[in-house]
Amino acid sequence: MNRLEAFSDGVFAIAITLLVLEIAVPRLGGGLLGAIVGEWPSYLAYLVSFATIGAVWVAHSVITEHVESADPPFLRINLLLLFFVSFLPFPTKLLAEYLGHDGAEEAVRVAVTFYGVTLLLTSVTASALWGWARHAHLIHESARDADVRYLTHRLTPGLAGYVAIIIVGVFQPILAVLGYLVIALFFLVPVRELRASRRAGTSAPGGVDPAS
Amino acid sequence: MNRLEAFSDGVFAIAITLLVLEIAVPRLGGGLLGAIVGEWPSYLAYLVSFATIGAVWVAHSVITEHVESADPPFLRINLLLLFFVSFLPFPTKLLAEYLGHDGAEEAVRVAVTFYGVTLLLTSVTASALWGWARHAHLIHESARDADVRYLTHRLTPGLAGYVAIIIVGVFQPILAVLGYLVIALFFLVPVRELRASRRAGTSAPGGVDPAS
Amino acid sequence: MNRLEAFSDGVFAIAITLLVLEIAVPRLGGGLLGAIVGEWPSYLAYLVSFATIGAVWVAHSVITEHVESADPPFLRINLLLLFFVSFLPFPTKLLAEYLGHDGAEEAVRVAVTFYGVTLLLTSVTASALWGWARHAHLIHESARDADVRYLTHRLTPGLAGYVAIIIVGVFQPILAVLGYLVIALFFLVPVRELRASRRAGTSAPGGVDPAS
Amino acid sequence: MNRLEAFSDGVFAIAITLLVLEIAVPRLGGGLLGAIVGEWPSYLAYLVSFATIGAVWVAHSVITEHVESADPPFLRINLLLLFFVSFLPFPTKLLAEYLGHDGAEEAVRVAVTFYGVTLLLTSVTASALWGWARHAHLIHESARDADVRYLTHRLTPGLAGYVAIIIVGVFQPILAVLGYLVIALFFLVPVRELRASRRAGTSAPGGVDPAS
Numbered sequence: 001m002n003r004l005e006a007f008s009d010g011v012f013a014i015a016i017t018l019l020v021l022e023i024a025v026p027r028l029g030g031g032l033l034g035a036i037v038g039e040w041p042s043y044l045a046y047l048v049s050f051a052t053i054g055a056v057w058v059a060h061s062v063i064t065e066h067v068e069s070a071d072p073p074f075l076r077i078n079l080l081l082l083f084f085v086s087f088l089p090f091p092t093k094l095l096a097e098y099l100g101h102d103g104a105e106e107a108v109r110v111a112v113t114f115y116g117v118t119l120l121l122t123s124v125t126a127s128a129l130w131g132w133a134r135h136a137h138l139i140h141e142s143a144r145d146a147d148v149r150y151l152t153h154r155l156t157p158g159l160a161g162y163v164a165i166i167i168v169g170v171f172q173p174i175l176a177v178l179g180y181l182v183i184a185l186f187f188l189v190p191v192r193e194l195r196a197s198r199r200a201g202t203s204a205p206g207g208v209d210p211a212s
Numbered sequence: 213m214n215r216l217e218a219f220s221d222g223v224f225a226i227a228i229t230l231l232v233l234e235i236a237v238p239r240l241g242g243g244l245l246g247a248i249v250g251e252w253p254s255y256l257a258y259l260v261s262f263a264t265i266g267a268v269w270v271a272h273s274v275i276t277e278h279v280e281s282a283d284p285p286f287l288r289i290n291l292l293l294l295f296f297v298s299f300l301p302f303p304t305k306l307l308a309e310y311l312g313h314d315g316a317e318e319a320v321r322v323a324v325t326f327y328g329v330t331l332l333l334t335s336v337t338a339s340a341l342w343g344w345a346r347h348a349h350l351i352h353e354s355a356r357d358a359d360v361r362y363l364t365h366r367l368t369p370g371l372a373g374y375v376a377i378i379i380v381g382v383f384q385p386i387l388a389v390l391g392y393l394v395i396a397l398f399f400l401v402p403v404r405e406l407r408a409s410r411r412a413g414t415s416a417p418g419g420v421d422p423a424s
Numbered sequence: 425m426n427r428l429e430a431f432s433d434g435v436f437a438i439a440i441t442l443l444v445l446e447i448a449v450p451r452l453g454g455g456l457l458g459a460i461v462g463e464w465p466s467y468l469a470y471l472v473s474f475a476t477i478g479a480v481w482v483a484h485s486v487i488t489e490h491v492e493s494a495d496p497p498f499l500r501i502n503l504l505l506l507f508f509v510s511f512l513p514f515p516t517k518l519l520a521e522y523l524g525h526d527g528a529e530e531a532v533r534v535a536v537t538f539y540g541v542t543l544l545l546t547s548v549t550a551s552a553l554w555g556w557a558r559h560a561h562l563i564h565e566s567a568r569d570a571d572v573r574y575l576t577h578r579l580t581p582g583l584a585g586y587v588a589i590i591i592v593g594v595f596q597p598i599l600a601v602l603g604y605l606v607i608a609l610f611f612l613v614p615v616r617e618l619r620a621s622r623r624a625g626t627s628a629p630g631g632v633d634p635a636s
Numbered sequence: 637m638n639r640l641e642a643f644s645d646g647v648f649a650i651a652i653t654l655l656v657l658e659i660a661v662p663r664l665g666g667g668l669l670g671a672i673v674g675e676w677p678s679y680l681a682y683l684v685s686f687a688t689i690g691a692v693w694v695a696h697s698v699i700t701e702h703v704e705s706a707d708p709p710f711l712r713i714n715l716l717l718l719f720f721v722s723f724l725p726f727p728t729k730l731l732a733e734y735l736g737h738d739g740a741e742e743a744v745r746v747a748v749t750f751y752g753v754t755l756l757l758t759s760v761t762a763s764a765l766w767g768w769a770r771h772a773h774l775i776h777e778s779a780r781d782a783d784v785r786y787l788t789h790r791l792t793p794g795l796a797g798y799v800a801i802i803i804v805g806v807f808q809p810i811l812a813v814l815g816y817l818v819i820a821l822f823f824l825v826p827v828r829e830l831r832a833s834r835r836a837g838t839s840a841p842g843g844v845d846p847a848s
Binding site: 005006009010012013014016017018019020021023025031032033036046054057058061188 | 215218219222223225226227230233287288291294295298299301302305306309310316318319322323326
Binding site: 503513534 | 641642645646648649650652653654655656657659661667668669672682686690693694697824
């Protein structure tokens with residue numbers, strides 16, 4: 001698990017940092033301030049992808065924290081998750097390029113849908129990683145049932161959310177992008193409570209958890 | 213904390229190394245030596261950003277060294293800090309592009325201000341990370357009060373410095389860039405004394421620190 | 425071994441994530457959807473290189489898991505392996521550029537062969553790393569003979585496969601690229617069984633393995 | 637030391653992997669094979685920089701292995717070393733661009749000298765890092781005097797070699813580049829013997845080293 005975590009952390013950290021390379025230096029013409037402001041699709045795409053990779057990293061570290069040892073399918077699903085995460089800079093680049101494009105409605109729609117499908121596949125793979133860990137009994141025996149159920153419960157609605165927003169995006173592309181941001185920010189919030197409580201539980205004297 | 217540190221180290225290391233990609237190969241025309249010298253804004257921007265990310269990394273490792281375990285807000289503030297750090301290559305690119313631009317005074321001013329505001333937000337977020345650790349009692353009990361007060365004291369003047377230099381930058385852009393370099397170098401100096409002294413303290417036999 | 429693993433993991437993670445930078449944003453002209461679909465050589469090259477680096481990373485972590493300490497030649501062979509791994513984004517770029525190029529059959533053939541030779545050299549170096557570890561008795565005494573023989577057996581056919589496909593690629597470039605994908609996916613499958621079984625063996629009470 | 641090593645490893649791994657981005661896809665025109673061969677300056681520059689960063693990484697891991705804890709100057713010298721290492725892709729790019737340029741002798745000379753000076757500064761900083769560790773008594777007490785003297789002895793001739801080759805490079809640029817490759821490969825060879833012997837020594841029962 002150590003090298004799996006180190007390698008995954010590396011891919012997450014690189015993917016999240018490469019995103020900034022896609023923001024191009026604006027060309028002058030009527031003032032730099034206006035040119036910078038005119039690049040808002042780049043910033044929005046950057047922000048949404050950053051928040052999403054951050055959220056997936058949080059989910060990934062919660063999952064691996066509960067998992068005792070990796071078996072072959074777990075490792076392959078993990079590699080598939082890293083595949084989608086490291087692919088994300090490309091749809092982000094497409095989104096940044098076409099989001100504010102007037103007179104190219106078809107391109108905007110395609111770019112937003114392509115972006116959303118990548119997010120959906122990332123999210124499905126993260127759920128599959130957790131699902132496999134539960135199915136193959138890879139989870140620490142010390143993990144509390146309530147935590148396992150809670151994490152399962154948390155990972156599911158994201159999928160339905162992505163499907164719904166992909167459909168919305170065909171008609172309202174910018175609204176869909178904001179929706180993807182909301183899902184990522186929403187995911188960043190309460191999962192950590194779980195993690196903190198588990199930590200507190202394991203560090204209690206004698207390993208006894210008064211809450212269970 | 214281990215994976216938070218590993219992931220953060222990854223983002224810091226990548227952001228600091230990506231900076232060099234922004235330095236373009238100079239076009240020939242009157243000798244390569246002159247062309248290389250003529251790219252001084254790129255080198256200056258590179259140097260200032262490198263020193264700043266280095267200083268933030270030092271501050272980050274001092275902060276996490278004092279923190280026992282991360283709670284959800286700490287993790288989110290940390291992600292926000294990584295957001296500004298990994299965004300920094302973009303304002304650096306803007307600065308390198310427009311700093312030596314004659315006849316584009318407005319662009320120079322905008323680029324320098326944009327750069328300074330990013331540095332200020334990075335610095336504010338680093339202070340908030342430490343402030344939250346103190347507020348939520350995440351700090352190791354073994355940490356000495358003098359160290360905690362000293363670190364708090366050290367992180368504050370940077371903020372005032374950045375605000376002052378942003379204002380100076382409207383009138384004297386190059387002076388402001390040099391000012392940002394001074395803040396980073398200044399920060400790199402004495403914080404480590406604290407860290408070293410803490411180390412010495414904790415490695416003393418019986419955990420007793422003769423200085424306290 | 426710790427820093428060797430950390431440094432190697434870093435190079436693998438960066439090389440696998442940099443691949444996405446080579447996929448260019450398609451130019452509009454008859455719809456973005458058609459333009460995205462028309463970039464299939466980029467996606468195929470990306471997928472094959474991703475799977476190959478993933479497979480080499482798996483092989484590398486199985487090898488280092490069996491190795492107790494690195495001697496100077498092991499370290500140099502490891503550096504050579506990282507050399508080929510970090511070079512791979514360049515032949516990938518060539519492949520993505522020329523694979524779908526009509527009317528440039530010689531270029532397609534050269535690009536596919538160049539790509540295949542790089543994969544072959546990577547594979548030869550990985551085998552040499554393992555061969556040296558066996559030759560110089562760097563392997564943990566606790567490693568089971570069956571595992572060592574199995575891993576030796578697994579690493580060999582890849583070499584013959586690459587040589588065969590390089591020859592096929594002169595006549596059928598696209599078939600060869602698919603062949604490289606098959607080798608990588610094939611390698612990703614059963615090696616992990618070995619690793620998992622070894623893990624199970626070492627965690628058995630008293631280190632006794634009932635299967636041996 | 638842990639985070640210093642992790643952060644340094646990250647910077648080394650990224651700098652060594654970014655080098656490949658500088659190799660451009662050759663334009664067609666008379667066959668891809670000829671075009672690829674015609675890019676030999678890029679490959680040579682890539683190879684020399686890869687070997688040099690690899691050698692500096694080896695030196696860095698030997699140094700940090702002997703060092704018990706970092707004090708503030710050690711950390712700042714280390715940051716300076718990372719500064720030169722992460723800057724190296726830029727002179728490499730210059731070298732790749734101008735090395736095979738016919739009719740631009742001044743540019744070739746400037747590019748080779750600029751490259752050599754960066755290597756020299758990297759080497760001087762690595763020596764300074766080790767020198768400071770010795771001066772400030774940061775070295776493990778268990779380190780054998782013979783090892784410390786040997787490492788000091790190994791790090792010095794590199795400096796003289798770089799100065800000599802920089803002068804040669806003014807008259808024979810390509811010869812100088814080959815010289816830089818020889819220094820890096822030469823350095824990669826025997827330093828590891830030391831490390832291995834030290835490892836063997838510390839793992840001996842009772843910490844007694846029969847060789848001393």
